[in-house]
Amino acid sequence: MDGCLHKNGQEFIGFATLPEQVHRKSVKRGFDFTLMVVGESGLGKSTLINSLFLTDLYKERIIPTGQSLVEKTVSIEKKTIEIEERGVKLRLTVVDTPGFGDAVNCEECWKSVERYVDEQFNKFFQDESGLNRKNIQDHRVHCCLYFVPPYGHGLRQMDVEFMRRLHRKVNIVPVIAKSDTLTKSEIIKLKSNIMNDIETNKIKIYQFPECDSDEDEEFKQQDRELKASIPFAVIGSNCVIEVAGKKMRGRQYPWGIVEVENAAHCDFVKLRTMLISTHMQDMKEVTQDIHYENFRAQCISQMQQVALKERNKLKRESAANFDTVGDADKLLQQKDEEIRRMQEMMRQMQEKLKESGKDPATALSLEASKRDSVVNV
Ligand SMILES: Nc1nc2c(ncn2[C@@H]2O[C@H](COP(=O)(O)OP(=O)(O)O)[C@@H](O)[C@H]2O)c(=O)[nH]1
Numbered sequence: 304m305d306g307c308l309h310k311n312g313q314e315f316i317g318f319a320t321l322p323e324q325v326h327r328k329s330v331k332r333g334f335d336f337t338l339m340v341v342g343e344s345g346l347g348k349s350t351l352i353n354s355l356f357l358t359d360l361y362k363e364r365i366i367p368t369g370q371s372l373v374e375k376t377v378s379i380e381k382k383t384i385e386i387e388e389r390g391v392k393l394r395l396t397v398v399d400t401p402g403f404g405d406a407v408n409c410e411e412c413w414k415s416v417e418r419y420v421d422e423q424f425n426k427f428f429q430d431e432s433g434l435n436r437k438n439i440q441d442h443r444v445h446c447c448l449y450f451v452p453p454y455g456h457g458l459r460q461m462d463v464e465f466m467r468r469l470h471r472k473v474n475i476v477p478v479i480a481k482s483d484t485l486t487k488s489e490i491i492k493l494k495s496n497i498m499n500d501i502e503t504n505k506i507k508i509y510q511f512p513e514c515d516s517d518e519d520e521e522f523k524q525q526d527r528e529l530k531a532s533i534p535f536a537v538i539g540s541n542c543v544i545e546v547a548g549k550k551m552r553g554r555q556y557p558w559g560i561v562e563v564e565n566a567a568h569c570d571f572v573k574l575r576t577m578l579i580s581t582h583m584q585d586m587k588e589v590t591q592d593i594h595y596e597n598f599r600a601q602c603i604s605q606m607q608q609v610a611l612k613e614r615n616k617l618k619r620e621s622a623a624n625f626d627t628v629g630d631a632d633k634l635l636q637q638k639d640e641e642i643r644r645m646q647e648m649m650r651q652m653q654e655k656l657k658e659s660g661k662d663p664a665t666a667l668s669l670e671a672s673k674r675d676s677v678v679n680v
Pocket residue numbers: 342343344345346347348349350351364480481482483484537538539540
């Protein structure tokens with residue numbers, strides 16, 4: 304057959320290049336990823352984003368004025384940058400949540416975040432059911448970096464509340480902010496307390512997928528270390544420092560230098576590896592297959608309930624409006640009565656025939672055919 308590929312006498316249809324095609328297409332289009340950062344002001348969120356993506360996304364520090372600590376509200380600030388690396392484009396949207404946890408009463412600061420996440424799902428849901436399905440802009444939040452302060456003993460009530468409200472909607476990755484302020488043993492203790500709090504409060508943070516058994520040992524080791532390091536203890540810096548002729552991001556203190564990318568100093572590289580090199584696609588898939596599907600199922604079930612209520616209302620209304628329903632009932636009763644009378648007639652005829660000694664079966668069928676032509680129910 305023309306057009307088929309032949310190799311070792313085997314015929315090929317040609318779909319083996321499909322993954323490549325998909326890959327090439329997505330490379331051409333570029334990748335979209337939305338990362339949200341949550342945590343109170345001053346925990347180093349903006350600095351960490353700059354360090355992660357080697358940008359200066361937050362050049363000017365915006366300090367909101369005119370709001371007292373009592374009335375302070377959470378706002379949503381969105382910035383998108385396009386990064387290109389070896390011909391691959393990444394459109395990264397960072398969603399910041401200034402004001403989170405800053406008010407005196409921050410019992411409900413999760414609400415603005417939840418509303419934002421839901422809105423993105425809703426937008427996607429509308430677009431998906433619309434006509435322009437091919438050009439949907441996906442603004443759903445794929446990952447939420449939650450900054451736990453280094454000075455506590457684990458999760459606070461507001462951290463627990465936030466995670467409980469959001470864990471079924473977004474992939475939460477907890478991090479310990481400013482971990483250069485803690486000693487090694489303090490980090491170990493805090494990590495263990497946080498994990499205990501997560502477990503006892505039945506919070507489901509982003510679950511790293513199982514590593515394929517056919518992966519090489521180095522990858523498996525990296526995967527194990529990654530999982531064991533959660534919550535990642537991070538350090539951020541906007542400064543590049545030269546140490547022994549090598550330039551690096553770090554923080555210079557009177558007593559020494561902490562290197563952001565040094566695995567002995569913090570988990571920054573682990574977080575970056577996970578976020579960008581190894582688990583970005585998985586987080587997008589979990590967002591689509593689990594969080595969004597959850598939202599969609601809820602939407603559909605709500606829509607069904609509304610439709611059902613409307614139908615019931617309609618039925619009740621039509622019952623009230625239709626006098627003919629009563630008439631129809633009367634008509635049915637008359638028919639029933641008629642059938643009952645006929646059955647009685649037939650029973651009597653059968654009796655008579657029996658008495659006169661005729662075969663009731665033939666006589667009856669004769670009588671029945673006669674009746675058919677007479678009574679037409
Ligand atoms: N010690 C320490 N300070 C940090 C770290 N990251 C940021 N900072 C400092 O903390 C302050 C607030 O940082 P910023 O990124 O603006 O915090 P944000 O309000 O959470 O966005 C700045 O002075 C930063 O230089 C860190 O990892 N360790």
